[in-house]
Amino acid sequence: MRTRLRRAAAMIARATVLLAMVAAGAGAQSVRDDGRIDRESLQLLRAIVDTATAHGLPAQPLLDKILEGSARNVPGPRIVAVVRQYAAALGEARTALGPSSTAPELDAGAAALRSGVLPAQLIRMRAVRGPGTAATSIVILTDLVSRGITTERASDALERVLRLDTDDSMALALRNAVAQGDAQASMKSLGKFLDDLPDSRKVRKPPETS
């Protein structure tokens, strides 16, 4: 508990210091050498985060992007571009997934959109997973697409699996099967996995009553 509090405090402190540097007038010149961000970029980043939160989007994924860029010694303008695109993706994800979506869902949705998943495919994920329960399935969808499976194929396959699967275990098994090889092998693994699935129409058939 204490460790968690300490970590949370450290994270808030770092993010606050990062964004407060603008207000304090610190970091007047580029400090890329030690992983920090120039003042002009920080001002832009602050404006992006403020605008996003004013629109009800979660700030944490954006702060994480800033911190990651800083840790990777990425130039400030590049971080600004990434964070701006990510903020837009968060908004698009919320439109697709609905206003009751959780922050992890929006974060996963934004990353999915940035990797090529279409908003309509996020809407389909939401149709099979209620608010607060779609983050894992969206992460899996993103992973499948990242491994070379087309968004349509990945979305269709995952939707079919999720309709049979209440706790994401089958979807995780699908992902694990696909993750073992290259893109071509992934497609074969995906096909075999789907072939081995029980017929969803049979599974969803209501029990007969006498």
Next chain:
Amino acid sequence: MRDDVPPDGGADATIALRVQDWYAQTPAAPEQLRVRINEALGAVARQPARHAFGRRVHWSSVGAAAAAVMLVAVGVLAVRRARPARDAEISEVPFAIDAPHAARVALVGNFNQWDARATPMRRTAATGRWTAALRLAPGRHVYAYILDGKTWTVDSVAPRSGDKDYGSINTVLVPTGR
């Protein structure tokens, strides 16, 4: 006979007449006395101090203190009720990567603010496998490994975060609790 009292009012009417007569005969208090009475009443109204627990205290202070104690008690109860639920959601997540030639490996991610000093990994000498374990809350956690302080890499079989915003992909996990 008074006009406002019904003539056939019975006993109640008789009592009412007596009270009215008594009131009419009572001399009005001198103006100076009324002023003094009003001043005294005003002073009492402005001085809400009372004696309690053998000490002169203000009731407003006692009320505030009681409210504060109640708030603290409610807060403590709320925290005690909430804590087990939050702790139950934390899961210990193992991380591992094979890097036999690395001299040091750090685990970085949004759970440690991408700080390369926060989570150094331990090497198993025989296998060259580096491991760490973190207690993570449910959520979407993005992470990577840094070899020898400069090379960012990921576990090839872990779920990928998708975007290559900063040039290379990260991996992602979504712990859902125990």
